[in-house]
Ligand SMILES: Nc1ncnc2c1ncn2[C@@H]1O[C@H](COP(=O)(O)OP(=O)(O)OP(=O)(O)O)[C@@H](O)[C@H]1O
């Protein structure tokens with residue numbers, strides 16, 4: 029297993045800059061997810077690590093060895109493609125053998141590795157079938173198997189589950205997590221499904237437009253997003269955002285008002301802030317922090333525009349006279365109806381503040397998040 | 410849906426069905442007549458052919474006609490020559506086209522766009538434009554007169570073949586080739602072991618089309634192959650026509666010999682031939 | 693693609709490029725330049741207009757050009773109309789035994805030009821041919837297929853139609869089958885008749901494919917050589933001599949390579965010009 033070090037990596041297609049200077053250290057045995065909107069360069073970055081795309085600038089090191097000019101086959105990596113890319117004219121066994129034979133491994137070794145891998149992935153009964161005689165999930169496992177038999181230092185996976193139906197995706201997700209434990213391998217996993225990223229990854233790399241927006245554990249991304257983009261990209265349903273104005277700042281306490289709120293609210297920051305009155309900020313509040321709980325201090329009032337009943341939760345869209353509705357994630361049986369006039373409550377300590385450039389103002393973490401992430405987490409964001 | 414249609418045009422449907430089937434039946438008869446008559450004429454002597462009455466049945470003269478044909482001109486040899494030329498032209502044409510088509514489909518390299526544009530342009534330049542200089546170069550300068558090599562060479566640079574194979578390889582998922590590359594396979598191995606096996610049906614179509622085209626070619630072999638021993642079947646046939654001394658029956662035996670194998674082949678491989686033509690033209 | 697692999701692509705494409713260079717590129721340039729030389733002089737003498745000027749004064753050349761155009765203007769449209777009809781019928785749900793009809797119409801694709809020319813020469817023989825006998829049987833007098841210019845042109849056209857309609861029908865059929873079925877179903881629900889569907893759905897959707905066939909057929913006819921050579925030997929007189937046959941005569945019978953090349957290039961330019969006009973007229977922006 030090996031660590032992957034990326035320094036100032038750049039790539040362009042003609043005039044189009046696709047990777048714009050990426051710095052990233054991936055630790056040994058870590059499960060890392062690249063997450064970001066479509067077209068942000070996740071696949072390109074992965075393919076540069078694999079050796080399928082040239083590196084225009086910067087360095088890529090795997091296991092502390094610079095790999096820029098090492099051909100893909102010698103980088104000691106394996107890749108699983110979104111489309112599986114199985115050799116259609118070869119049986120499952122031949123698919124797994126192909127690379128091993130090219131490595132000139134002894135026959136017994138090849139046999140051993142294949143039977144072992146087939147065992148792990150429950151593919152033993154299918155070894156002599158062609159890919160077209162397999163189900164989608166089985167094909168996916170063959171693709172993973174083909175990567176495993178090579179015993180690489182690093183596994184690269186590009187949206188490996190996106191071709192599967194929802195149920196299968198969930199079970200393969202669990203299986204991948206198990207595999208990572210079992211193989212104890214460095215894995216880099218591209219996805220635009222944040223649930224996959226949040227459930228699988230040790231650390232998530234959030235990308236936008238060829239750049240890294242934030243690297244952190246799933247919880248760090250949720251509770252201490254570095255900027256407005258990450259706050260809005262991570263979390264479902266999307267975080268609520270409001271324009272607010274600073275009316276007071278005493279040390280670590282920042283008081284703001286906004287059209288949406290009936291009274292000023294005071295947020296506790298991590299460090300003493302220095303904001304003059306009148307400064308414009310964006311305040312964000314996660315939908316699940318907005319509830320019908322009279323113990324909470326602040327409230328938002330509006331008309332119920334739409335209710336999405338998802339079973340265990342209900343998404344309430346509240347029209348508060350602003351262009352965008354406010355969304356609350358309440359319990360599944362919340363007794364509201366369309367057109368009702370209701371008030372929902374929240375606590376100021378769950379609010380996030382961002383300046384006009386979108387950069388986060390580091391806040392003091394609420395107690396529950398702090399408990400989850402450990403005490404030093406507040407300094408991260 | 411279907412029943413809704415029926416309700417809309419019940420009568421129209423029946424009449425449309427009858428007239429359409431009848432029309433196509435007539436067309437089929439007319440279209441098959443020349444080939445049918447070819448086999449009939451091949452089995453009669455000239456007396457019968459000149460008789461001025463409609464001949465609608467096969468005669469018993471086929472073997473005699475064949476013997477006479479062979480005595481005037483070694484037609485079997487001509488067919489063998491045709492097979493040699495067409496096989497070589499097809500094989501080497503396939504090799505060259507698939508290599509070039511693969512390069513254009515899989516690699517990005519300086520000049521790729523220019524080469525592809527050139528191929529499209531060449532598709533529009535009729536072969537006739539270069540017959541004369543090709544003749545001057547291959548026959549006059551390179552001395553390839555009356556050689557199979559000289560006939561086959563121009564079949565190697567087949568723009569349609571390259572275009573066809575490029576489209577075919579483009580339709581393969583690139584990721585399969587990339588997976589093989591990551592597995593450590595050389596480009597030649599990826600081509601031979603991964604890409605080629607996957608395009609076998611398309612290659613079969615192209616092979617048939619190339620074979621027919623080579624077999625069919627008239628002007629070029631006419632220019633290069635100057636002796637009776639080397640000439641291909643179409644040239645031999647043309648020469649017989651030109652001689653004006655060969656009876657029709659034997660001549661029709663020649664025509665039958667060079668046509669029936671292809672028509673049979675077509676019967677067996679219609680799907681490949683048809684898809685080859687359609688893909689070469691439309692993709 | 694695999695990076696750091698600068699030479700491999702060229703290695704793959706080299707055989708074609710070499711063959712292409714020697715057998716197309718050099719000849720194309722060579723023959724074009726040859727058309728500006730007087731190749732009757734020894735040694736060849738550069739003379740810009742010797743051949744190109746002659747083209748427009750050469751009554752024989754103009755006659756062959758006229759013959760060729762006659763076929764392009766009459767036979768090609770007729771054949772393509774027939775090909776559309778065949779393709780539509782072959783694609784119709786109402787037709788039974790499609791395999792047989794497909795075979796009958798498509799089989800000529802594999803018949804060598806020389807072979808079918810000879811068959812038609814016999815079938816259409818003025819004195820004892822099958823066709824005239826058939827006409828006599830229904831009370832029509834012999835037609836001078838090879839003895840009159842009109843008959844000879846008709847004979848060439850009929851032969852070409854037999855040989856090439858199927859080929860074009862294959863292409864058009866593929867075009868037909870790529871038209872999404874649901875358009876037809878939608879229009880059926882709107883109450884459109886079959887004929888309306890043909891006019892307003894089939895034809896417009898087939899336009900690019902028909903245009904392609906038109907261009908291919910035009911180029912093919914401009915190069916027409918084998919059939920008139922073996923069927924009518926260009927006669928009677930020069931009434932079925934084509935430009936390609938004339939080029940052959942000039943180039944390889946009279947060994948006037950320069951003039952032959954000028955004729956060949958004239959054919960190329962006319963072909964390009966005609967296809968341009970066809971693209972314009974049919975107003976297609978399609979890439980077919
Ligand atoms: N071969 C290429 N030529 C030009 N541009 C390309 C090429 N490949 C990718 N791009 C561009 O590079 C950008 C990044 O592409 P990439 O495939 O890495 O995105 P991605 O993050 O993987 O997106 P997705 O989630 O949709 O897979 C896109 O804007 C894409 O259009």
Ligand SMILES: [Mg+2]
Nearest residue numbers: 070071072186
């Ligand atoms: Mg991608």
